[in-house]
Amino acid sequence: MPKGKPKIISIVGPTASGKSDLAVMLAKQFKGEVISTDSRQVYTGLNIGSGKITKKEMKDVTHHLLDVVSPKKVFTVANFKKQADQKIMEIIERGHTPILCGGTGFYIDAVAKNIILPDVPPNLALRKKLEVLSLKKLQKMLMKLDQKRFISIDLNNKVRLIRSIEIAKTLGSVPKIKSKPLYNVLTIGILWDPEVLKKRINLRLQKRLKTGMINEVKKLHAGGVSWKRLESLGLEYRFVALFLQKKITKTEMIERLQFEIWHYAKRQMTWFQKDKSIKWMRSTEKIKIKKEVKGFFK
């Protein structure tokens, strides 16, 4: 067993940047196993719309954390982190290289930077009660519970406000976040010119529509996933669900999706941009990427 923290690779980038393919290529070369860091691909049945890699595309490379839970259940970062850490350990024990691959910044950081979240699971009953309250009321509640958090939090963000109240109610206050990395991570970011990425997004959307994405959502609903839930899953699941409910036309659905997916890609970039350790490279620079990885394992 080598000294120091275990070395792992992480592949990040906006949606439609070609992360999955790169992960498979690297896995082949460096005896890797892929761990998906995607908040939607953990759900069974979310395949086309989430861009989940297919069996064929895996090329015999083992993939983890795909299809681990029903979309009727809510899966959170904490669940994800626990499972991912477990998988990483197992892969290392096997003498293989863990390769994180996905676009959910929060999930990636939770693992790569080992963000230790307060041990307060979601309290659905409490959330239900708080959800109906006004922003003002929630703000007042938090102010009484935890002054410090009240000052630092985004007071217009109901989701954040409710979670803070939830934590403060059980712990007395919202603890400062701790982060002490468990792994030595090489993060490779896939770089695209914005205009090209936009085109890739739109082409991919067309492809998804042709390969049965609408039917996929139809099936999910028929299988008991509520419209509300589908809408909350975002992007293709949200807008296809709206279309199937006849709340928008097909044309509107496509138009909205083109914009929304692009916006999402930008939000992802905002997140990744903060991490100065990411090595940004174009997917065409395969030799450069391999060299980087080789150097990392030296």
Add this chain to the structure above:
RNA sequence: GCGUAGGUGGUAGAGUGGUCAAUUACAAGAGACUGUAAAUCUCUCGCCUUCGGGCUACACAGGUUCGAAUCCUGUCCUACGCA
């Protein structure tokens, strides 16, 4: 080619004498992110600025008025109606 309704910022679309660089939505740009994270939220958005303001703007050209995106005249264009 006579009638009517119109021409407003990247788009849609408010405003119908002053409080209008112009509601709002979308697009565009930037950002936040402590168990929903593809979610949720924030800021900027005519041009210039020492951030006090300054300048050019609501089809175009004139006019009325202390003052016009808003009223009048003409020109050009658009939609619907009658031809």
